Amino acid sequence: MTTVLIADDQPLQRFGFRMLLESQDDMTVLGEAPGGSDAVRMTAELHPDVVLMDIRMPGLDGIEATRRIVAQGHRTRVLILTTFDLDEYAYAGLRAGASGFLVKDALPEELLSGIRSVASGDAVVAPGLTRRLLDAYVQLLPSETPHTSHTPPEPDPRLATLTDREREILTVIGQGWTNAEISARLHVAESTVKTHVTRILAKTGSRDRIQAVILAYDTKLVRPA
Amino acid sequence: MTTVLIADDQPLQRFGFRMLLESQDDMTVLGEAPGGSDAVRMTAELHPDVVLMDIRMPGLDGIEATRRIVAQGHRTRVLILTTFDLDEYAYAGLRAGASGFLVKDALPEELLSGIRSVASGDAVVAPGLTRRLLDAYVQLLPSETPHTSHTPPEPDPRLATLTDREREILTVIGQGWTNAEISARLHVAESTVKTHVTRILAKTGSRDRIQAVILAYDTKLVRPA
DNA sequence: GCCACCGTAGTACCGCGGTACTACACCCCT
DNA sequence: AGGGGTGTAGTACCGCGGTACTACGGTGGC
Incomplete structure (x- = not known):
């Protein structure tokens, strides 16, 4: 049984997710968090397997909430969801320790399989983002920075x-x-x-x-x- | 219509892939290459959308074949397939310019959707590998110090x-x-x-x-x- | 087959570091 | 004369950092 916490500021969105997840007999929604700090607190109490995390939320945003949840050191995995496929958010979220990143217009089956993957310890990345992630990764590998510029002692x-x-x-x-x-x-x-x-x-x-x-x-x- | 070239040294394996792909009405198998150099040559002639590339092949292996195909500068994407989920192969293949990496025990639907993703410009990574890839990626981000450089780090x-x-x-x-x-x-x-x-x-x-x-x-x- | 090392993980405890807030004397500037 | 920035100082509080200890699976050496 996979336990899930839904973190999203939009009630309708939460309702949709809950309906989808509850229709699966191997998933349980432990609760709904309308904000980032709620998500952090509820995760500490409930220890869900997966937190479905919206990025844009009032107060603590999804990135920072993810960072704090991951920092709690429990097994809880964070799966980030967003409306847009903006790279900065993706990378920031992954750097924050998220186990995955999906866009909200994903098919229901994709979301469900993503949750199951994340719960089992794997990671998922939205198809349209995988290429950019790989590109960024490959570019990091052979980075050579000789920077031999000698700057005279000027006040920083x-x-x-x-x-x-x-x-x-x-x-x-x-x-x-x-x-x-x-x-x-x-x-x-x-x-x-x-x-x-x-x-x-x-x-x-x-x-x-x-x-x-x-x-x-x-x-x-x-x-x- | 997605055109595919199958590069694998095992005839039975090629047959299986061909049967699977030909059962899809949006895919065509342009040819089969039993070795790496065959794959490079046939790609230059046929310009398939996707090359299904086995890593272990006699002569030119899949990694080097991928490197040369990518170097041709055409639209052809390389999707690497292997029996084992060995990291070195995955990373080497991705560095060589492959658009994706799947393990051979993937479900048929996963292979097909992977091919379609790659053909449309996206990238795919086998679910079990995504996490390691992300880990490697995230670990690379903060460390701007490439101790992979030619100068061996003098041990203090x-x-x-x-x-x-x-x-x-x-x-x-x-x-x-x-x-x-x-x-x-x-x-x-x-x-x-x-x-x-x-x-x-x-x-x-x-x-x-x-x-x-x-x-x-x-x-x-x-x-x- | 055994042992040492390594990487992982946990618990319990304590102290330093950092924040928030307040306070006051001094200097310089307008 | 008043006001703002600076250097000084205090209290109270909380959390992160560090220690001490135990533990266990894997690996490599002998």
Whole structure:
């Protein structure tokens, strides 16, 4: 028995899917999620085999919801459905960890067999997208990037809005110092360091100090030993 | 009308394929090639829409035959068929320019729809292979470092004791991925990722993943953007 | 046939990192 | 004089990261 969660913001669409799936005697619809965050929460509770995920949803979109569901680490597979066969969505969804990608104008049998494939651990890609996926894959294989451009030390725009103090903090972050170490060696309170760090992350668009370390290297604020 | 050339060294196999295809009123078998060089020559003469290509053939094998057929620059698409679902063959064939890859134990309908898809410009991949293909594809995306290059990666002594898998994990750590992301995109449990990370830190003498990121840069496992 | 290693996976626990919010002194600018 | 940016600092909270341990199937070496 394959258990399915339907994530779509359109009630009519959900109804259609539910009718189709319930007509199969090897499938059960565990529930319907009208939004991305609902999908994430319900997946954590119900552990469906497959989540039928629409991409366009209010709040958390299907891509991010997929990422979080996959990150839950359970066996739940995500099958992404969308109205259009836009590549960016497909690739973003697959990068997010989805097990498949189908367009909504697929035949009912195609959807059903797609769900069964995904549930059994296989992956499915809409026929019209497989070629582009392969092309992209093949192009990735022999990629040679010699880029030997020597750029003189000019201020990277990503660091433009940082204050001197923040740039100083970022430098020692890039050298791997913990907040406690920065606090001790720069003679300020750790809470102060945290304030600086948070502002640096916000200004540079980094989600955590790891990204900041990478940024420090990429901008040559710090250099490899 | 879809025209097909059958390239297979086994007469019985060719017969089976011919019977199946001729039973369809939208398909015609233009000819049968018992070897790779025959397939190349006959394709140049007959210009079929699709070549059904066996991989294992005497003389020129299916991979090389595919490469030469694609190099002819015509509309002919190559659909590779093999008995086994060996990855090397699949990837080699796709790299050679094939439009699809199916295993011989596929259902007749799957083969027929595969031929039609390929003839119409789409690509097909055997269901059981799609997942591996996606995995390989997704794993390629973040790693802009083609260590498949001619220069063998000079082994930094600090990385000497790492296994291949650990070096792989360290690479994506160096690119800033969280454990959850590594888990999702490499399709292993987060607990597995944690085990790997802990071993990497222990082996490299890093106290946390920040130090590992720095090490990855210093050893040129990853390079600044 | 056995053993070591590897990759996988799980659980339990704790601490650092990051957020959100507030606060205040200082400096510079208008 | 007022206001905005900066550097400092605090509290409370939560989640990710890391550790310690166990476990098991596969593989390769001896």
